[in-house]
Each structure stands twice: as C-alpha cells, then as structure tokens.
Amino acid sequence: MAANGFQPVTLTVNGSDYPIMVEPRRTLVDALRHDLALTGTKKVCAMGDCGACTVIVDGRAMYSCLLLAVDCAGRAITTIEGLAHGNNLSPLQEAFVASDGFQCGFCTSGQIMSLHALLQAHPHPSDEEIARAVTGNICRCGAYANIVKAGREAAEAMARQQEA
Amino acid sequence: MRAFAYASPRSLDEAIALLDGAGDGHAGGTRLLAGGTDLLTLMQADLIAPERLVDIKRLAELDDRIEDGAEGLTIGALATLAELEEDPFVQSRYPILAEAAGLAATPQLRNMATLGGNLLQRPRCWYFRDSRVHCWLKGGDLCYARGGENQHHALFDVSPCVAVHPSDPAVALLALDARVRLRGPSGEREISLGSFFAPPEDGRRKETTQADNEVIVAVRIPPRHADARGVYLKAMERKAWAFALVSVAAVLRLEAGRIAEVSVALGGVAPAPWHARDAEQVLVGAESSADLFARAADAALTGAGALAKNGYKLPLAKALLRRALADLTGQPVD
Numbered sequence: 001m002a003a004n005g006f007q008p009v010t011l012t013v014n015g016s017d018y019p020i021m022v023e024p025r026r027t028l029v030d031a032l033r034h035d036l037a038l039t040g041t042k043k044v045c046a047m048g049d050c051g052a053c054t055v056i057v058d059g060r061a062m063y064s065c066l067l068l069a070v071d072c073a074g075r076a077i078t079t080i081e082g083l084a085h086g087n088n089l090s091p092l093q094e095a096f097v098a099s100d101g102f103q104c105g106f107c108t109s110g111q112i113m114s115l116h117a118l119l120q121a122h123p124h125p126s127d128e129e130i131a132r133a134v135t136g137n138i139c140r141c142g143a144y145a146n147i148v149k150a151g152r153e154a155a156e157a158m159a160r161q162q163e164a
Numbered sequence: 165m166r167a168f169a170y171a172s173p174r175s176l177d178e179a180i181a182l183l184d185g186a187g188d189g190h191a192g193g194t195r196l197l198a199g200g201t202d203l204l205t206l207m208q209a210d211l212i213a214p215e216r217l218v219d220i221k222r223l224a225e226l227d228d229r230i231e232d233g234a235e236g237l238t239i240g241a242l243a244t245l246a247e248l249e250e251d252p253f254v255q256s257r258y259p260i261l262a263e264a265a266g267l268a269a270t271p272q273l274r275n276m277a278t279l280g281g282n283l284l285q286r287p288r289c290w291y292f293r294d295s296r297v298h299c300w301l302k303g304g305d306l307c308y309a310r311g312g313e314n315q316h317h318a319l320f321d322v323s324p325c326v327a328v329h330p331s332d333p334a335v336a337l338l339a340l341d342a343r344v345r346l347r348g349p350s351g352e353r354e355i356s357l358g359s360f361f362a363p364p365e366d367g368r369r370k371e372t373t374q375a376d377n378e379v380i381v382a383v384r385i386p387p388r389h390a391d392a393r394g395v396y397l398k399a400m401e402r403k404a405w406a407f408a409l410v411s412v413a414a415v416l417r418l419e420a421g422r423i424a425e426v427s428v429a430l431g432g433v434a435p436a437p438w439h440a441r442d443a444e445q446v447l448v449g450a451e452s453s454a455d456l457f458a459r460a461a462d463a464a465l466t467g468a469g470a471l472a473k474n475g476y477k478l479p480l481a482k483a484l485l486r487r488a489l490a491d492l493t494g495q496p497v498d
Contacts, residue, residue, distance in 0.1 A: 066200055
C-alpha cells in the first residue's frame with residue numbers, strides 16, 4: 001500500500017514522458033503547471049465548474065483539476081502546448097485568432113482543448129455539436145459566439161486540408 | 165486538499181477489505197476513487213478528509229461494459245456517462261437512459277464520471293457544500309435550507325434534510341426498474357434502485373442504504389416488453405450544465421389504446437429519486453387523454469408541499485409529467 005508523502009509517477013504529455021515525484025493529492029492541473037512548467041493549462045475554480053483546465057486524456061476532454069496526477073500514469077495527455085508544430089499554430093488555434101474567439105484569454109486553452117477533442121472524434125460536426133462540445137467551458141468575457149464560429153471555421157479548414 | 169494515501173489494490177476483495185472498519189471516510193477513513201468528479205470536489209471543499217483513497221478503476225472485477233442478455237441490460241459500474249450516452253444499443257433500446265446521461269453535467273464530466281459514482285454523488289445543496297455550515301446532513305442539528313434559501317430544494321418532506329438528489333441517470337433508471345449489484349465482504353447482493361436510495365435519516369445521514377464496505381459492481385435493467393417507450397425530461401435554469409430543477413422519467417406501453425404498463429419517476433423533488441406510484445395507479449389500464457394526464461400529474465404530487473421559495477416546482481413537475489405522457493402516447497401537448 002502506498003504511504004503518505006511523495007511517490008513517483010510518469011506522466012505522458014504531448015508524446016513525452018515526464019517522471020516526477022508527487023503527493024497523491026497533487027491534481028493533474030497542478031502537476032502540469034508546477035512540476036512540468038506547462039502553464040498553458042489554466043487553473044481557475046479547481047472544482048470542475050469552469051473548464052479552464054480542460055486537457056485531453058486518452059482522446060477525451062477532461063478537467064485536469066479533478067484528476068489526480070498519480071491516477072494518470074500510462075494515460076496519453078494532450079495539453080494546449082501539444083497542438084502547435086513549432087511556430088505553426090494548429091488550424092483550430094488559427095481559427096480562434098481569425099474569428100476573434102477570445103477576449104481576456106483565460107478560458108481559451110480549455111475551449112480549444114474541448115473543440116480539439118470534438119474535431120478529433122468528429123471531423124465534420126454540426127453547429128449544435130460544436131456548441132455542445134464547449135458547454136463545459138465557461139467564458140466570462142462572453143466570447144461564446146466567436147468560439148463556436150472558430151470551431152466551425154476550424155472544421156472547414158481541416159476539411160479543405162484533407163481535400164487538398 | 166488535505167494529504168491522503170493512495171492505494172491500488174490488485175483485487176476487488178482487497179479493495180473491500182481496505183474499506184472494512186474504515187468508517188465512511190468523512191474524517192479519516194477510506195474512500196473509493198473511480199471517476200473522482202464528486203469525491204475530489206468534496207475533498208477540495210474540505211467536506212470530507214479521507215486518509216486513504218483506493219483506486220478501483222483498474223480492477224479486473226470491475227468494468228465499463230454495457231451488455232444486453234437474457235437478464236436484461238447490464239451496465240458495469242465503471243461505465244462513464246459519456247459511454248452510456250453514446251452506446252448505440254442504449255440509444256436505440258433505452259433512449260431514456262442515453263438522454264438522461266447526455267443531459268447531465270458537461271462533456272468533460274461525462275467523460276470522467278462513472279455510473280456507480282453518479283448514483284453515489286452527494287447533494288448540491290449550498291448549505292451542504294459549504295464547509296463552514298455544519299448542517300444536519302453533515303452531523304449537525306439543523307437543516308438550514310428549511311428556513312433559508314430553499315429554491316432548489318425538496319417538495320416531499322421525507323427526511324430532516326430537504327436537499328434533492330442530483331443524479332439524472334438515477335431517475336431514468338428508477339423508471340426502468342433498475343437494480344444495483346453490490347459486493348461486500350460476504351459476497352454479492354442485488355437490490356432494487358428504489359431500495360438502494362432512501363431519504364437520509366438519523367443513524368444514516370446519506371442518500372443510500374449501501375453499507376460502508378460495499379462496492380457497486382453493476383446496474384441491471386430487467387428485460388421489458390419491446391413496445392415500451394421511455395422519455396426523460398429535465399427542467400434547468402439554463403440550457404446546459406445545470407442540475408435538474410425538476411426532472412421526469414416515464415416509461416410506458418400502450419396496448420389497443422390503453423396504458424398497459426407505466427412507470428414514473430421524478431427528480432429534483434426529494435432527497436432520493438422519487439417513484440410516483442400514485443400517478444402510475446391513475447394511469448394503468450386507462451385510455452390516454454389530456455384529462456387523464458392532468459389527473460396523473462396531480463396524483464404524482466400527492467403529499468408534496470412547497471417550502472418558502474420552491475413553490476414553482478409544483479406546477480413545473482406537473483407540466484413536465486403531462487408533457488412526457490403526451491409525448492409517449494402521441495397525444496397533443498395542451
């Protein structure tokens with residue numbers, strides 16, 4: 001049985017393995033931000049209410065504030081840092097810029113991760129599916145209309161890329 | 165969040181042994197960790213402080229399988245709400261359950277939350293969720309919602325606590341006569357969902373009759389007539405990511421224009437999902453009509469009474485039930 005105190009866990013984030021020592025109470029969002037210095041994932045409510053900390057675990061969007069780091073060994077984690085290739089933003093990130101899909105930006109990485117998970121699973125979503133994919137991501141600036149527009153434009157851009 | 169130890173047992177019996185004598189995990193003790201979506205919020209809010217969490221997600225004896233067979237539909241306790249919502253068989257044969265799962269929470273939470281944990285989640289009452297308030301449900305003397313902010317609270321006064329049970333799938337499963345398979349130190353038992361849930365009382369200040377050293381293994385929906393149809397309707401303060409103000413689950417089968425069998429459950433009206441037997445008695449054997457549905461809706465709320473701020477739930481529950489029955493029988497909604 002595990003004792004109190006620190007224990008080793010290897011997190012697989014954006015394709016790289018990160019062996020770290022954590023307390024069992026370390027949430028994934030804290031491990032990402034503090035142990036891995038991947039601060040693109042934001043922590044706001046830490047209660048699964050706001051969606052700012054959304055990451056993709058084994059292909060599914062999840063709240064990293066309600067996952068324990070020790071519980072994530074062997075699971076494929078994708079964060080906002082894993083979407084761009086060098087300086088080239090992903091089509092979805094480009095669409096957020098082009099559509100003015102954010103204002104203060106604090107919810108943005110979570111919004112993008114939710115839509116990224118949707119587009120990976122359903123490359124041709126309906127407007128309703130796009131809106132539904134971000135129901136768990138709160139934007140207090142109220143950029144919702146342009147967030148959904150960004151999702152639509154990203155889906156179209158990805159479809160065009162596939163045709164070309 | 166307070167420090168705790170994390171255990172990954174190799175068998176379910178080992179996990180159950182860790183629960184034995186460990187109390188309910190309120191202060192100290194041991195708690196099981198599956199999806200964690202309710203457990204970690206309770207711990208973050210310092211409502212509970214277990215000494216140890218036991219990971220049960222990787223045990224061979226527990227699974228997320230959704231399987232149809234001679235005994236009906238068996239759903240492994242680890243099935244997520246997203247898996248229930250997306251399962252093609254559930255969508256085609258039990259759309260009521262897919263709807264209820266899909267109307268719960270958010271995509272992220274549905275991807276994480278297991279059905280077992282969904283049934284065991286604690287109420288959303290703001291007094292209960294505030295660690296500074298020592299309410300009756302947490303071992304105190306008073307239910308502060310009774311004389312306080314009770315706009316989201318119960319219509320049926322069946323417990324010292326007037327918080328409502330927050331699960332959507334539980335309401336649909338109650339209407340489907342589902343059963344819960346529990347495993348404890350001395351083996352397995354299967355009980356009806358109606359007896360799994362019970363309004364909290366002195367000596368058992370929680371919403372279920374599950375023993376502290378029992379684990380939900382599966383939920384089973386017994387086979388039913390292929391012509392039975394079900395619907396789940398949920399009234400919310402906003403279109404998504406809200407707990408039910410009131411919800412209605414109804415399952416019904418028509419035979420030559422008459423209601424041959426019917427099952428009605430309500431959510432958001434009591435500390436446990438509410439089986440509306442009085443409504444069923446009005447409906448069964450009768451010919452469907454708007455008048456019948458109005459009488460059934462009145463019967464469903466027999467014994468209900470409003471607190472100071474939740475009176476709106478009475479007409480809301482009745483209207484939802486009338487709409488559900490009209491939908492299932494192809495009658496116009498008046």
